[in-house]
């Protein structure tokens with residue numbers, strides 16, 4: 069893919085709008101994704117603050133709340149239907165609009181072409197469209213708070229029949245329709261993105277970049293995209309059926325029921341069908357997050373240990389196994405649903421077996437640290453925090469994946485603790501690590517290390533103090549998704565816990581302000597990244613200027629001679645050896661870098 | 663980089679020290695949090711409860727090993743001074759060294775299969791054929807209450823039909839069925855005998871609910887259009903709360919019932935005092 073100088077010159081004369089708004093440059097699109105996804109994260113975080121306020125002090129009226137939400141919190145107390153809308157939108161936008169889009173649309177988009185030595189995505193226009201459809205999905209989702217009945221309130225899993233009839237819960241009016249439309253847009257956006265990432269990774273690799281020389285970040289986004297292409301369409305189909313049930317009188321999910329004082333006669337349907345369709349995506353979705361997160365962390369750990377990743381091939385094999393297993397374990401969300409008990413046993417075994425590839429990767433990363441020259445930069449701190457969190461969260465998964473113990477723990481705070489440690493927190497740590505690590509590349513300036521370290525410490529303490537106690541409450545029988553713990557006698561002993569958790573949760577949310585300040589301050593005032601490769605890393609994105617030029621490389625694309633993690637080789641003077649540095653004695657005709 | 667190599671490495675050592683200490687403290691704090699509070703679990707009150715708890719303890723034990731092991735290691739890595747000169751060089755792929763990873767993973771696999779096996783036994787008992795002499799009750803969930811039905815003297819539950827549901831007839835009992843005439847229908851209260859297997863048939867008339875008995879360690883969803891079931895043998899007399907564990911709408915947090923476990927005789931006496939549904943208001 070040789071690009072002529074003529075073309076390069078032309079690119080620079082494009083209008084401002086074409087360059088920064090409707091751009092087809094993967095770096096600009098990625099930046100748009102990153103900003104949008106972080107914005108959604110802020111909103112999701114604010115919703116979390118409301119949830120923690122309600123669970124900690126819900127019995128006390130607050131005039132401020134009434135002023136903020138005259139409809140949702142009349143009298144200063146959050147109403148149950150508003151609470152349910154809050155948890156539903158909190159879960160939805162943080163899983164999908166923040167984490168999914170940040171990892172794939174944001175960092176994946178940015179890194180893939182740079183790490184494989186390409187000039188852009190295979191389908192730049194599709195890439196641009198993907199972002200705009202995603203943005204539409206965000207706007208539509210947020211509008212739903214304004215419609216009659218409020219936003220969807222059936223939980224992020226929107227189980228029917230609750231999600232079918234407005235009489236069942238207020239949010240199942242227009243709010244639920246909007247939720248489904250927003251999700252449909254989001255799915256379309258991920259499919260356009262995913263297709264692009266797969267094709268680009270397979271076809272646009274530069275000379276010498278064999279598959280076994282790909283950095284783990286690119287591998288991670290690649291496998292996530294494969295999972296997404298296999299499973300997201302199923303949720304899209306499910307969502308369309310749900311829309312039909314809601315508006316056109318079909319009954320895919322609806323048996324004859326009696327809701328809100330009225331008989332809802334149907335020709336028979338099955339609510340469990342939705343659960344299968346939802347979790348057929350819903351479970352793989354967590355691997356759409358976990359695998360890229362593991363990939364980014366791999367790159368970061370290698371760089372800051374100054375060591376080759378331990379067991380690179382073993383990790384790729386584990387990714388493949390996880391990709392396959394992730395698509396055949398969804399039934400573990402349905403152990404108590406009336407699922408056939410024989411099938412449940414298969415699901416249970418397969419689920420527990422996921423700990424094998426998962427553990428393999430963690431141990432490979434742990435072994436990478438062994439006798440390294442570790443540099444405790446902010447990204448590295450978040451990476452080590454990530455290792456701690458995935459182990460804690462993954463072990464929690466064993467309690468849930470075991471069908472018999474899930475009879476007790478399903479739908480309790482234990483589940484909430486589990487997925488907030490392993491998904492909400494560890495994936496968040498991967499996103500933060502990636503942000504601190506690639507910020508100088510993306511924006512040409514460093515983020516502040518001292519603010520970054522404070523951000524790390526408060527966040528690390530915050531997530532442990534907030535989410536680990538939830539496991540204990542869950543073992544105590546505390547249900548999830550309850551508006552107040554006051555109704556049950558046996559839950560009274562946990563009321564003070566809810567309050568303490570809320571205090572730590574609010575500290576955790578507050579600590580993110582440090583990040584916001586750091587991000588914007590560094591964007592304009594941060595130390596300049598004059599060295600294109602400040603971390604002395606080997607992957608290709610560091611071998612071009614910061615930020616990289618339009619079309620990423622100068623006249624010629626880089627040529628790759630080795631794998632991505634050749635650190636501390638005894639036969640080199642420096643302790644790193646970039647992928648595109650020609651071996652001694654090789655005649656080079658310019659590798660497109662300098 | 664702007665800072666000198668030396669400055670950077672002394673700062674790294676300080677950060678590493680704090681991180682190592684923090685990781686070990688987190689480990690201790692987590693162990694303490696679990697250890698000091700597990701006694702707050704609802705005391706087991708059925709035959710399944712201790713069996714399920716036993717699996718919980720096995721998994722917990724394995725988890726403690728994995729959790730402590732990894733954190734000891736990470737803390738040690740952070741605390742030990744980073745290599746002064748250069749990291750050791752281990753080429754990426756030397757399958758013989760993979761054993762460092764594959765051996766612990768093999769042990770994990772053995773552990774996985776162990777508790778999976780334990781789980782299957784309990785699971786098989788729970789979903790297998792219940793004992794023939796089971797005491798039968800039916801529960802129908804509604805937003806936001808539990809309708810509890812006893813079959814009456816004939817031991818048979820009468821037909822129901824959603825089209826007959828009304829304020830007066832909350833589960834749509836079809837009184838044209840002779841078996842329905844002596845059915846007893848109550849709300850939010852259930853009495854069951856101690857020491858005899860209890861079979862509960864679960865249904866819903868509107869949305870999903872989940873019938874949750876924390877001291878028995880079991881729950882099962884109520885799915886409209888289905889009849890699901892759960893059984894257990896109560897082992898301890900007392901009053902227990904019935905909770906709804908599946909989000910079912912505004913009042914989900916308050917969908918509470920009362921389970922009374924008492925002598926068989928006391929249950930029979932209590933049942934004898936209840937008016938069958940068909941004779942209500944006559």
Ligand code: HEM
Nearest residue numbers: 354358400419423462465466468469478479483487490491
């Ligand atoms: C060893 C690995 C893991 C195992 C064995 C495992 C097992 C489970 C099981 C069985 C459940 C269902 C619990 C229930 O509803 O009763 C669950 C829930 C969940 N897990 Fe995991 N998990 C693992 C790793 C992960 C990872 C890596 C993520 C995400 C990055 C994740 C995210 C979630 C989420 C979001 C839920 C809750 C969904 C909901 O009900 O709202 N898990 N996990």
Ligand SMILES: [Cu+2]
Nearest residue numbers: 351398400401
């Ligand atoms: Cu899952």
Ligand SMILES: [Cu+2]
Nearest residue numbers: 871906910917
């Ligand atoms: Cu309920």
